[in-house]
Amino acid sequence: MKYLVKLSFATCALFALLATAITSQALAQTATADAWIEQFQPSSLSKDEQKREIDWFVRTAQPFKGMEIQVVSENIATHEYESKVLAKAFSELTGIKVTHDLINEGDVIEKLQTQMQSGENIYDAYINDSDLIGTHWRYQQVRNLSDWMAGEGKDVTNPDLDLDDFIGTSFTTGPDNKLYQLPDQQFANLYWFRHDWFTDSNNMADFKAKYGYELGVPVNWSAYEDIAEFFTGREIDGVKVYGHMDYGKKDPSLGWRFTDAWMSMAGMGDKGEPNGLPVDEWGIRVNENSQPTASCVARGGATNSPAAVYALEKYVEWLKKYAPPAAAGMDFSESGPVPAQGKIAQQIFWYTTFTPDMVKEGIAVMNDDGTPKWRMAPSPHGVYWQEGTKIGYQDAGSWTLMKSTPVDRAKAAWLYAQFVVSKTVDVKKSHIGLTFIRDSSINHLSFTERAAELGGLIEFYRSPARVRWSPTGTNIPDYPKLAQLWWQNIGDASSGEKTAQESLDALCLSQEKLLKRLQRAGVQGQYGPLLNEEKGAEYWFKQDGAPKAKITNQKPAPVTISYEELLKSWQ
Numbered sequence: 001m002k003y004l005v006k007l008s009f010a011t012c013a014l015f016a017l018l019a020t021a022i023t024s025q026a027l028a029q030t031a032t033a034d035a036w037i038e039q040f041q042p043s044s045l046s047k048d049e050q051k052r053e054i055d056w057f058v059r060t061a062q063p064f065k066g067m068e069i070q071v072v073s074e075n076i077a078t079h080e081y082e083s084k085v086l087a088k089a090f091s092e093l094t095g096i097k098v099t100h101d102l103i104n105e106g107d108v109i110e111k112l113q114t115q116m117q118s119g120e121n122i123y124d125a126y127i128n129d130s131d132l133i134g135t136h137w138r139y140q141q142v143r144n145l146s147d148w149m150a151g152e153g154k155d156v157t158n159p160d161l162d163l164d165d166f167i168g169t170s171f172t173t174g175p176d177n178k179l180y181q182l183p184d185q186q187f188a189n190l191y192w193f194r195h196d197w198f199t200d201s202n203n204m205a206d207f208k209a210k211y212g213y214e215l216g217v218p219v220n221w222s223a224y225e226d227i228a229e230f231f232t233g234r235e236i237d238g239v240k241v242y243g244h245m246d247y248g249k250k251d252p253s254l255g256w257r258f259t260d261a262w263m264s265m266a267g268m269g270d271k272g273e274p275n276g277l278p279v280d281e282w283g284i285r286v287n288e289n290s291q292p293t294a295s296c297v298a299r300g301g302a303t304n305s306p307a308a309v310y311a312l313e314k315y316v317e318w319l320k321k322y323a324p325p326a327a328a329g330m331d332f333s334e335s336g337p338v339p340a341q342g343k344i345a346q347q348i349f350w351y352t353t354f355t356p357d358m359v360k361e362g363i364a365v366m367n368d369d370g371t372p373k374w375r376m377a378p379s380p381h382g383v384y385w386q387e388g389t390k391i392g393y394q395d396a397g398s399w400t401l402m403k404s405t406p407v408d409r410a411k412a413a414w415l416y417a418q419f420v421v422s423k424t425v426d427v428k429k430s431h432i433g434l435t436f437i438r439d440s441s442i443n444h445l446s447f448t449e450r451a452a453e454l455g456g457l458i459e460f461y462r463s464p465a466r467v468r469w470s471p472t473g474t475n476i477p478d479y480p481k482l483a484q485l486w487w488q489n490i491g492d493a494s495s496g497e498k499t500a501q502e503s504l505d506a507l508c509l510s511q512e513k514l515l516k517r518l519q520r521a522g523v524q525g526q527y528g529p530l531l532n533e534e535k536g537a538e539y540w541f542k543q544d545g546a547p548k549a550k551i552t553n554q555k556p557a558p559v560t561i562s563y564e565e566l567l568k569s570w571q
Helices: 002-039 047-060 077-094 105-118 130-139 145-150 201-211 221-231 252-259 262-266 306-322 325-329 352-358 407-420 423-433 445-453 457-462 464-468 479-494 500-521 537-541 563-570
Strands: 068-074 097-103 125-129 182-194 292-294 346-351 374-377 394-400
Touching: 002 047, 002 077, 047 077, 047 407, 047 423, 068 077, 068 105, 068 407, 077 097, 077 182, 077 352, 077 407, 077 423, 097 105, 105 125, 105 130, 105 252, 105 479, 125 130, 125 407, 130 394, 130 479, 182 352, 182 407, 201 221, 221 306, 221 346, 252 262, 252 306, 252 479, 262 306, 306 325, 306 479, 306 500, 346 352, 352 423, 352 457, 374 563, 407 423, 423 445, 445 457, 457 464, 457 563, 479 500
Parallel strands: 068 097, 068 125
Antiparallel strands: 125 394, 182 346, 182 374, 182 394
C-alpha cells in the first residue's frame, strides 16, 4: 500500500510538473503573440481579432513544428519586410523555420522553370508574377489553389483568408475559373511628374507661349513629347534637368519594359479587360479556345505591326533625346531611384514599387513638411489607342505552389504564405512596401491620414480606374521562354543595331518559332498553340481590331489635363 501511495505522490508530482511546463509554454506563446501584435499595428483587425487569427496559425502548424522550409521572391521592399520580419515572426509563433530568399526577378523565373522541367523540389513555394498565369494554367504543374483549398489543403487554409478582400485575384485566375496563385504584392506602372515644376507660374507661362496650350498631365503621347522637349536642358534652381527618364541596358528587365504593356499603351492590342482579346499586349493572338495562333501580322498577330513599330520608335527617340545619357546603360533597378535625385521632370513608364524611395526624408523631391513635390497619374496613351484598350500594367507577385513539392512541405509553406498576406499583418506590410493587395488595407484610416504624403497612390488604388491596369494575361503560353526573346530583340533596337521594324520582325518570328515548337510537342494539350496560316498583312488590316494599319498622322493634337481635374475623375 505504501508503494501505491508513493507512486500516486510521484504521479501527481509528474502531472504537476507537466501542467506547470504546459502553462509556462502557453504563457510564453501568449507573450510572443502579444509582442508581435504590437509590431503589427496598425491593422484592419482589432487586437483580439489578430490574436484569434494568430492562434489559428499556431494550432494548425503543430504537425509541422520543427520543419524547415524555403521560399523565394524577388528583392523589393515588401519582400524584404517579409524575409526579415514576417518570416521571423512566423517561425517564433509556429515553430516552422522559414528561409525566405530574395533574388533577382529573372532568377526567380529561372528557378521556377528548372523545377518545372526537372521535378526537383528547389523551393517549397514561390512568389512569382501572375504574368505566368497562362503558363501555369496550360502546363498544370502548379497546384490550382481552388481545388487545393477545398481538398488536400483544406485543413491548412485560413478560414479568415477572405479571398473577396483581395483586389488582384482576377489576374491569377485561369480561363477555367480556377485560382492558380494568391497575390502577395501589387504595384502599377503609372506616370510620374514634378507637380511643383508643372504648377510653377514661369514654367506654365513659358510652356503656353511656346506650345499654345496649358502645361499639365499629358493625356496623349503628343503632349508627353512636347513636355519632354520643354524641360530637357532647362535650368531649375541651378540644376540642369531632363524631360524624360527610362532605361535601355540589354538585360532581361528591358523585356519587361515592353511586355509590361508598353505596346498596349501605344494602342497595339485589342480592347478588353483585364487584357485585350483576341490580340493582347504582347501582340499574340488567340482563338476562341484560348490557343495562341499568331505573333506576326501575316498570321493575325501584332508584335511587328505599325502600332508596335511606333511604340518602339518613340521609346528609342525619347531615350536618346530627353533622358540623361547614363539612362541608356541602366536596367530597371538602377533607373528606378533616379527621379528621386531631383533632375527629372516626368517619367511616362514609372513603377509605383519605387514609391518608398520617393518619400524618404530630406531627398530632393520632398518638401520640408513631409509632402512630395511630385505626383503620379495615369500614363498617357499613343496614337493607336482607343477607349477600352488596356492602358497600363500592374505587377501582381503571387504565391505559387508547385505540384513537385511534397504535400507536407507545401502545407507548411501555404501556412507561411497565408500569414504574410493575412489581415493581421497586411496594413503594416502595406505601409512598409506600398504594394496593396487588400481592399481592407487600401481603405484603412491610416492611409487616409497618409494619402497626402504619397503623391496620388492612395487615390489611384481607391479609384475604379485601378482595374484597367493589369499583368500579362493568359494569351502567353510559356512566359519564361517567350520573355527571353523580348529583351534580346528590343536590345538590338535600343542599341541602334537594328531599326524598330527589323527588331520586331525578328521578335515575332522568334515567338512563332517557339509557338510552333510547343505545338509540335503537344505539351500543353488542347490549349496549346495552333498557328494560323499566313494570309498577309493587308488581309488582317482589313479585319476589325488588331493588327491595325498604319496611321499617317502620328502626332495628333496634344492634350493635357490639370492634376486636380484628374483627381475629380477618379472620385
